[in-house]
Amino acid sequence: MTDLALPAPRRPRRAARQPSGLDLWGRLVVGAGVALAIYLIAAPLAMLLATAFRGPVEFLPFEPGARWTLGNVVAVYTDPALYERVIPDTLVFVTGSVALSFTIGFGLAWLVERTDLPGREVWFTLILFPLLMPTIVLGIAWIFLMAPKAGWLNLGLRALLGIAGEGPINVFSMGGLIVCQALASVPFVFILLTAALRTMNPGLEEASGASGARPITTFRRVTVPVLLPGILAPFILVCLVTLEQFELPSILGVPAKVSIFSYRILYELNPADGLPNYGGAAAVALPFLVLGIALLALYNRAVRRAERFVTVTGKAYVQRRLRLGRWRVPALLFAGAYVVIGALLPAAILVWASLLGYVPPSAAALKEASLAAYWRLLSDPTFWLAVRNTLIVAGASALIVSVLGGLVGWTLLRLSFPGRTLLDVFSFMSIGIPSVIAGLAVMLLYLTVPIGIYGTFVILIVAYSYRLAISTRLAKAGLMQLHRELEEASAASGARWMSTQARIVLPLLRAPLFSSFVLLFIVGVREFTLPLILHSPDNVVLSVLLWKLFQNGDAPQAAALATFILVLVVPVVALARRGLMRAGG
């Protein structure tokens, strides 16, 4: 023992080192990853904010000649159309479709999780099926079915009811839009609610039964109040996601003159006359961006509250199931009706139309079936370009985001540094950014920064890569399962930071990173809004090509392409699920 003159404890002179063995390479990798993650979200948003205050419209936001101005903001917010059309329409659309999708989704989730509905496993898979179908594909299928003049459901109904003219169903209306959006959102709601139902402690209901309450009383007085906090968070999330919708509002809403904010942004960029109004689009976007982030903050609070609520622990219970008895048939019909309208009929109609075009379904027509539409599609070089772009962009962005999400998740859980909370918020923020706004922001950024990626598929990779939230969350959840000592044991064995990551962390995080990749790949293949906004002849992707074919009136070829997209996505998911099961052990 040396130096017995005891110095008073004092703060170290240098900043405390990270005890996680973060050496030079570790710092470089973590630093670069976090910086890139922040850049991908913050840089476009900063440009969006600046652009809202740049004008006039004849110039690009930062071209010589453009200057700071309040003109855009004033023009947008003094426009009566905003208050008379955009805000009310958006509100009606969001309220209506969220209410409907929640009703259907809760009904299905409750039937599958809490009753003795026959074939629950099968229903679970069937109800989730529409999640795989890109919304744009579903939208086109529903137009085939419910267009006022030539929609096949309408043809059938008119023949059945003996009425002439148009209708009775009109998909191109606020009502049609709400119903279609609700149908498209149901699988998402269903996933969130089954999770909430599964984590409810059945002892609470049993206690109510043991206290002498009838099942219906138990449901009303115990089940619903206990579930409410757990349902609040999914509810807010669904509101947020619906607010961000672009696909259906633009393909169903525009013909019906329904003006949702997301389409309003596109309209500013492609006005009927004149130049694209970048400043105006940015000015429209700002309040909705704020609203999105606010909803996200609310969602986070609701999640935390639900976590505090004693009954909703992370644990899944074996649920006591209600006997349906004579309600079994209506329940089956309800679930069946959703699956038919939401997934099976659209898929069938697309296959049919790809073979026969607009010919209404009948046995006689089958003789006319031809594969011509497919041959035309396969011989079109644009199709192959779109296939290539879709795979590259979805694959590359899924890879980038999974890696960055993994790094950010590791940083958040394993390091302590000032600004950690800020990074946490940041990593989560991408959910609150509507994709139409993300697309606009990326467009503005790379119009201004001359690095030559505008109009190429690279800009799509960059744009898609803002969705950090999913991969960060999955990586964090995976890392929380990993005892910190597993990494420390590696360092204490003499391994450098990079070796520890490569030999211990990555292999053990294989499952969450893989599922993050698959999820993001599917999101990438489904993506329509971003590539539409950033569209150029060179970076066309399948979803945009589909929309163009459909708009050009080439129904059979559009249907053939839609079928192709389904054939592309479904096996990927099936394979991934099997791989995931194996990796998850």
Add this chain to the structure above:
Amino acid sequence: MLKVANLVKTFPGGNGPVTVIDRVSFAIPEGLCFALLGPSGCGKTTTLRCVAGLETASSGRIEIGGTVVSDPEAGIFVPVHERPIGMVFQSYAIWPHLNVFENVAYPLRVQRPRSGKARIRDKVMEVLRLVGMEAAADRPAPLLSGGQQQRVALARAIVREPALLLLDEPLSNLDARLREAMRDELVEMIARVGITALYVTHDQAEAFVLARWMAVMDRGRIVQEGAPRDLYARPGTPFIAGFLGAANLLRGKAERHGDRLQIALAGANGQCLALNGDAGRPEGAVEVMIRPEDIDLIARAPPGRQNVLNGRITHIHFMGSQVECGVDLGGTRVRAFAKPSDPVAEGQPVSLRIDPARCTVFPASAPT
């Protein structure tokens, strides 16, 4: 081998920094097994993690094998992977994606310069033989029992022949029955390897069995250091006395009578103890510590015999190998042990024969 001098660790807290290690100094000579014992939150694990390099000290110096590995004042910090240590973690931290062989081979595989395959194989098998796991070399890690995990963790910690072995409460994850068996096994294996070891635990029995030298920590400081037997017999404070084992603390008033110390016990109907009046023994208000096993329970003796206290049994807890008796001396309660065969009963008057040489006297910590 290991020298820790004036180690301080503070964490930033809500109301200013919190000091979790306060000027801790100790040294471990080559080949010795040293235990750091203390209640949870006393800073013992943080001390170990500072030695390992998993935690950065705020000040003070740590030297392993003559090399300074941490000295914030001098700007020295050797990262954990460059320190010549092996570590057994509380959770064992056996990597679930590797089998037993690969877990143990890991430290050799990440070593630079690389070792040859054959050399790694030989070395790993040698160490696995040492811990009795050579037959399980190909077993996947998730299939190991708690005891086997401990053996693999130890094998992994010693495979690269570190200068210093660190053990962080390695037995606390095992159930009580297994813990004893693994403790004995661990003593034997550490002795066989002959390695310098720093062992952190909150269980005094573990420390007694494993360590040849130990230090007791409380609230960030080392409060006493010594050989296990000495510490048990001569604890420096009532806290240490109680932490190391069951202890009776009797309040009283001490007066010196020539070479004897006469202690009038409080709440004992005026009964006294007569101890050696060794220099340095406190006078006035004192606390006398006597361990239950140093008290003989005998049949009621006539009053007035030296160092025999009369009382009445108030409760009996049958514990298997012995019977714990609570004896009331007249307000003060004393614990003593009887054999299961002894005819003791509640309410029975008894006498306690106290060995004066086994008593420790502390100045009273607080007024009665």
